[in-house]
Amino acid sequence: MIQFEHATRTYGSKIAVSDLSLTIPSGELFALLGPNGAGKTTTIKMLVGLLRPSGGVIRVCGHDLITETRSAHLHLGYVPDEPYLYDKLTGHEFLRFIADMYRIPRDLSQEYIKREIDRFELHEFANELAENYSLGMRQRLVFAAAFLHDPDVLVLDEPMVGLDPRSVRIVKDLLKSKTADGMTVFMSTHTLAMAEEMADRMGIMVQGDLKFLGTVSELQEQVDVETRSLENLYLEITSRPTGRQKASSNDI
Amino acid sequence: MQNQLLDIPQENQLSRKLRRTLAWNVVTSIVRQSRFRFGLVLVLSLIFWAAVFCLFYDAFNFIDSMHAEVMSLLFNTFFSALMVMMTFSTGILMYGGLYRSEESSFLLTCPLRAEAIHAHKFTEALWFSSWGFILLGSPMLIAYGIVRDAPWTFFLLLIPFIVTFVVIPASIGSILCMLVVAGLPRLRLRALSISLGIVAMGILWGSWATFSAVQSQLLTAAWFEETLSRLAMTEQVFLPSWWLSSGLLDAALRGESRDLTYQSTLEALKFLGLILANALLLSLVASWVARWTYRKGYSNLQAEVPIRRHRRLFWLDEVLSRAGSQVGNPIRLLLVKDLQIFRRDVTQWSQFVIFFGLLGLYFYNLRSFNYTHVYASLIGHLNLAVVGLILSTFTTRFVFPSISLEGRCFWILGLLPIRRDQIIWSKFLFSFVGGLIPCLGLIFLSDSMLGLPWGTVFVHLTCCLALCGGLSGIAVGMGASMPNFRESSPAKIAAGFGGTLSLVLSAMFIIFIVITVGFTNHFNLLHQTVGQLHGNTASWLLGSSGGQVASILIVVPVGLLATFLPLVVGIRAFRQLEP
Numbered sequence: 001m002i003q004f005e006h007a008t009r010t011y012g013s014k015i016a017v018s019d020l021s022l023t024i025p026s027g028e029l030f031a032l033l034g035p036n037g038a039g040k041t042t043t044i045k046m047l048v049g050l051l052r053p054s055g056g057v058i059r060v061c062g063h064d065l066i067t068e069t070r071s072a073h074l075h076l077g078y079v080p081d082e083p084y085l086y087d088k089l090t091g092h093e094f095l096r097f098i099a100d101m102y103r104i105p106r107d108l109s110q111e112y113i114k115r116e117i118d119r120f121e122l123h124e125f126a127n128e129l130a131e132n133y134s135l136g137m138r139q140r141l142v143f144a145a146a147f148l149h150d151p152d153v154l155v156l157d158e159p160m161v162g163l164d165p166r167s168v169r170i171v172k173d174l175l176k177s178k179t180a181d182g183m184t185v186f187m188s189t190h191t192l193a194m195a196e197e198m199a200d201r202m203g204i205m206v207q208g209d210l211k212f213l214g215t216v217s218e219l220q221e222q223v224d225v226e227t228r229s230l231e232n233l234y235l236e237i238t239s240r241p242t243g244r245q246k247a248s249s250n251d252i
Numbered sequence: 253m254q255n256q257l258l259d260i261p262q263e264n265q266l267s268r269k270l271r272r273t274l275a276w277n278v279v280t281s282i283v284r285q286s287r288f289r290f291g292l293v294l295v296l297s298l299i300f301w302a303a304v305f306c307l308f309y310d311a312f313n314f315i316d317s318m319h320a321e322v323m324s325l326l327f328n329t330f331f332s333a334l335m336v337m338m339t340f341s342t343g344i345l346m347y348g349g350l351y352r353s354e355e356s357s358f359l360l361t362c363p364l365r366a367e368a369i370h371a372h373k374f375t376e377a378l379w380f381s382s383w384g385f386i387l388l389g390s391p392m393l394i395a396y397g398i399v400r401d402a403p404w405t406f407f408l409l410l411i412p413f414i415v416t417f418v419v420i421p422a423s424i425g426s427i428l429c430m431l432v433v434a435g436l437p438r439l440r441l442r443a444l445s446i447s448l449g450i451v452a453m454g455i456l457w458g459s460w461a462t463f464s465a466v467q468s469q470l471l472t473a474a475w476f477e478e479t480l481s482r483l484a485m486t487e488q489v490f491l492p493s494w495w496l497s498s499g500l501l502d503a504a505l506r507g508e509s510r511d512l513t514y515q516s517t518l519e520a521l522k523f524l525g526l527i528l529a530n531a532l533l534l535s536l537v538a539s540w541v542a543r544w545t546y547r548k549g550y551s552n553l554q555a556e557v558p559i560r561r562h563r564r565l566f567w568l569d570e571v572l573s574r575a576g577s578q579v580g581n582p583i584r585l586l587l588v589k590d591l592q593i594f595r596r597d598v599t600q601w602s603q604f605v606i607f608f609g610l611l612g613l614y615f616y617n618l619r620s621f622n623y624t625h626v627y628a629s630l631i632g633h634l635n636l637a638v639v640g641l642i643l644s645t646f647t648t649r650f651v652f653p654s655i656s657l658e659g660r661c662f663w664i665l666g667l668l669p670i671r672r673d674q675i676i677w678s679k680f681l682f683s684f685v686g687g688l689i690p691c692l693g694l695i696f697l698s699d700s701m702l703g704l705p706w707g708t709v710f711v712h713l714t715c716c717l718a719l720c721g722g723l724s725g726i727a728v729g730m731g732a733s734m735p736n737f738r739e740s741s742p743a744k745i746a747a748g749f750g751g752t753l754s755l756v757l758s759a760m761f762i763i764f765i766v767i768t769v770g771f772t773n774h775f776n777l778l779h780q781t782v783g784q785l786h787g788n789t790a791s792w793l794l795g796s797s798g799g800q801v802a803s804i805l806i807v808v809p810v811g812l813l814a815t816f817l818p819l820v821v822g823i824r825a826f827r828q829l830e831p
Contacts, residue, residue, distance in 0.1 A: 011555050048361045052551040073363035074255050084358040088277040100266050101362055103256040129277060149255050
């Protein structure tokens with residue numbers, strides 16, 4: 001479970017995320033949408049512990065990310081938009097490193113590594129150095145590493161970039177089955193169709209404010225546009241002026 | 253499944269295992285893919301080690317026979333200077349490793365303690381900042397041990413002494429780095445950088461003043477005495493460098509009896525214990541600082557707002573763009589583009605400014621010394637070689653990869669109405685003109701300060717022209733012949749096979765030019781010091797002007813060959829390239 005309680009993050013005088021309060025229960029796939037510069041990446045960086053909130057609290061499975069960082073990370077899996085791999089490790093060695101980091105017993109870790117290699121079809125290149133991998137291969141390996149320790153919470157930042165259609169299908173099916181088993185998934189994406197297809201709930205962020213929170217059908221009810229496609233709804237919401245924009249225009 | 257957190261020994265074990273695997277994979281891939289480069293680096297390192305060993309062996313023999321009492325002072329000066337340099341270098345490396353690397357971003361999202369991530373990056377920085385000490389210090393200390401007929405325990409204690417000592421400045425550098433990042437926001441960080449720059453300049457000035465401000469004639473006994481008295485400030489008992497030099501000097505003592513040797517070895521062990529205790533304490537403090545500041549500092553640094561600057565067209569770009577006909581000449585436009593990239597890439601221009609700036613400072617101060625004609629001629633000649641070598645590092649590090657770096661934008665260049673040859677020529681012109689202006693200036697400055705005759709200045713300037721042309725031709729030609737479009741890091745492109753080959757060819761070219769001029773210099777000196785040489789041809793060839801003409805007749809065609817042969821080969825290869 002993920003909890004944001006009045007989480008705020010500022011960059012100098014600029015408010016990147018403003019007073020975000022949001023609870024994502026176990027077994028839910030949540031999609032965060034928003035235009036460039038809306039605060040999605042800041043939210044994700046706070047959620048994985050790379051950025052500390054200027055105010056408020058963020059909890060992962062009940063653990064405060066500031067005071068119980070390691071315990072929170074133990075429950076987290078993270079797939080960043082630009083995956084990091086050790087170029088001079090093979091895929092297999094990288095997965096072994098992750099297994100050791102989560103202290104998975106040796107007999108179990110062998111089994112888990114094999115499971116992920118099978119699942120993400122890494123056989124052909126698992127014993128090659130990562131420096132020779134294409135973007136798609138890197139992304140598949142990072143997914144395998146994120147799933148290796150069966151995290152309770154999975155954070156995905158633009159997860160489908162670089163994946164071929166077959167891998168996208170594998171990931172989608174896996175996310176559905178894992179959320180059914182109780183995993184919480186927090187996903188940031190620009191792909192509206194993906195959010196529409198996968199998300200139980202979605203949030204639309206504009207200039208640091210969460211402008212909408214709910215299901216796709218709730219979104220359709222809130223917005224009065226003729227063609228109720230998600231794209232139109234999204235464009236309608238993101239084009240509305242925010243509270244801060246209104247305040248600044250009044251000042252002028 | 254319930255995952256568990258690693259305890260401290262398990263985290264350390266994980267880090268060691270990761271480094272071991274990475275090191276093994278690096279070595280095996282180098283041996284498999286870059287044998288030539290690996291062999292070359294190994295052979296050159298061994299030659300360098302042997303040369304340093306011979307140099308110190310001779311120097312210690314000389315000092316041991318005449319000035320044995322200054323050994324302690326020399327060791328103290330060497331190790332204290334090293335300590336300052338290692339403190340700064342580790343601080344800078346830790347900043348890059350802890351706060352700017354992708355690996356640290358990855359590790360910070362893993363269930364690891366901040367201290368464990370710090371320890372992992374600290375070990376890496378420690379190795380990077382201390383390899384120079386090992387390469388330079390080990391031949392020096394072994395030569396000292398042999399000259400002083402030190403007991404075997406001295407050689408045994410060398411490694412523990414070096415390893416424990418390097419931890420002290422490295423820990424201080426790391427602590428300073430973390431405290432600065434945690435405590436100071438960006439603007440103050442800039443102010444601190446400027447302050448550090450001023451401090452560094454102060455240290456440079458102090459060092460220079462120590463050697464240059466003495467009134468006595470250079471390299472006389474009085475000059476030596478005065479310089480030593482200025483260096484006595486490094487002999488402070490609270491400095492780790494004093495503990496190290498005292499420990500090593502004690503360890504090298506062979507007493508008249510076995511008991512006396514035993515006693516001095518015990519003294520050395522006490523110093524080793526002192527260094528070890530301080531190293532452990534400081535690494536504990538560094539770990540403690542990491543625990544309390546690292547994550548917070550990392551977050552603060554990530555949240556800093558980048559300063560956005562509106563880039564205007566620089567006057568030189570405008571002049572270059574408008575020079576000549578109104579129709580844009582592709583070479584000129586490509587030159588403007590490369591100039592803009594160079595100006596905005598701090599890595600490139602800062603190294604350029606630092607290296608050539610330091611050389612300029614050194615050349616400018618040459619006038620402080622009263623050299624005899626023989627020394628002045630020799631130093632002027634060596635300065636030519638130094639300028640060539642520094643230029644070759646720039647052409648290999650920055651010019652060679654420039655063609656490969658076009659790879660990602662090759663589709664843009666491919667769509668433009670320009671010929672591929674023009675890309676090569678623009679790179680060559682950029683490198684040639686960019687290198688020629690500072691190099692000619694430096695050589696002229698050096699020769700003027702040394703008061704060399706105009707004939708010699710002319711020869712040196714001609715050689716400089718040949719060096720700039722040849723080195724640019726080799727770097728651009730080789731870069732076009734062996735591009736690496738897959739790699740985005742210029743450092744990695746330069747470190748590949750093509751870059752190494754380019755460096756070797758550049759070094760061979762410099763050696764040839766320098767030796768050619770060196771011979772004429774040598775015969776000039778013979779001519780002036782020994783007296784008239786017999787025989788008309790020999791007298792003309794070896795005489796002052798004849799030798800210079802001969803050297804120019806050799807240097808100019810070789811320079812032209814080194815410039816155009818690689819370029820022609822490179823252009824041919826580049827025309828057939830399918831990126």
